[in-house]
Amino acid sequence: MTSSSPASLAFPNDYDLRPLGKAVPVTERVSRWSTDQGDVAVKRFTAADSLRGAREAELIAFLGSHRDDAYRVQSLIRTTTGKTSAEHDGQRILVTRWEAGTYRPYDTYSAAEWASLGRCLASLHARLDEVTTPSLDTLSQRVGRIDAEAELFRLEQSGLFISEHVGMDSSSVTRYLTVCRDMFASCYARAVEAFPLDDPERPIHNDFNQFNYLFHAGLPPLIIDWEASIGAPREFEVVRCLNHLPLKNAALARSFLAGYLSLRPLHAERMRWAVDVSCVMHATKHWVLEGWIAGRAGFEERLRGAMEMVSMLARERNGLADFYIQCVGDAS
Missing domain, CATH: 3.30.200.20 (Phosphorylase Kinase; domain 1)
Structure with a gap:
């Protein structure tokens, strides 16, 4: 900033x-x-x-x-x-x-728009495969820097002062932290052990979501804000892009995957790892809660979205991995 x-x-x-x-x-x-x-x-x-x-x-x-x-x-x-x-x-x-356009919540996208976003991401990945300069950071480096004990301690809600806010009570935040802690404890080891070390970790957008799609008269939308780019396996970005959409609307998630897979493949054997490492990243994404505690504008909505997403991922991540494995396998 x-x-x-x-x-x-x-x-x-x-x-x-x-x-x-x-x-x-x-x-x-x-x-x-x-x-x-x-x-x-x-x-x-x-x-x-x-x-x-x-x-x-x-x-x-x-x-x-x-x-x-x-x-x-x-x-x-x-x-x-x-x-x-x-x-x-x-x-x-x-x-x-300057580009004109509008931002829209992900739950307003049609099947055609999700398919377009899938093709868009696949085309970006294909072009980014040609980048020869190394990324400033990579997913493997980020995972390697995680101190598991420190993260578990940080997610202990007893050590965090949570003030009462209008519209959301502290007990909701306490439950959210507990879910994050349990999800991290369940997924961290697999995220490390199954990391595809043979992947070249070419650049990804790393923030490919509704806040960075600028819609206009036609498709695809404009993709903005590349400052978070890192090097990472493509399977990770696909899972992070869809987040819990396959659990809320599997048909729309399939539209996205069909669009992506029509242009480039994914590794089915990496999809369970991609779900695990995505869960680790969600569990350790502290800035949303910190922004809400600080009273920053718009962060209550972001925190509510994170709570819903993390709760669904924690409950159904094994089924989510099965969904990806089936979709990718069917396309191969």
Whole structure:
């Protein structure tokens, strides 16, 4: 996050663009500017996150340099010297064309839209297979950094002060932490032991979900926000993208998988591992609860969604793995 509002900062002078008026804040990182060449989005990263910003710019430029009707990404604007990002006032900056569109909850998508998203992700994975520069981080490194004892202690609800909030009581949060702890304890060892070490861990989006799909008149939607990208097996991203959808609406999940598998295969023997490691990642995703405790806007809705998802995954993860194994096996 930036230390000050992105809209309060000057327009970067590294671009052949002339700003018209003041910026409009969009998120904590992004502002919208009108310029003599149309509206643009300016995204700023602090020095601590500079490498992530540079990596995002490189990936957007790489993906945008290849025409593929199955996916859409932002149009990156290069600096006057041809670089994909700039350093300005101690920050890493990337600039893209402003894109119109709407965000929609995942439970409003039609079967055709889920199928389009499946094809979109498969096409992105195919293109990302060609990236030769190493990712800043990989899933195997993240799993390797997990201190299991420390995580179990952190998920002990007795050590966390949970204040009463309007609309959600502390007992709900306590139950959520208990479910996370039990799920982590059940899945962690298998996530480590079954990790497919022969996988090259090419780049993935790593946040391929409703918050980063920008819908417009046609399909596919625009895929935004590549700052979380890591290297990982593709099976992991497919499972993380769908989360608990196969448990809520198996037909729509099959539409997504059919779209993906129509363009590239998945390894059926990895799908149970992918469910286990996804459960570990959900159990250790602390920022949602921390944001709610801090009273940040929008985090009660996010926490409620996490509670529903984790509860379903904890109860039915074995059936979820069977679902993926069957779908992938039937397509092979």
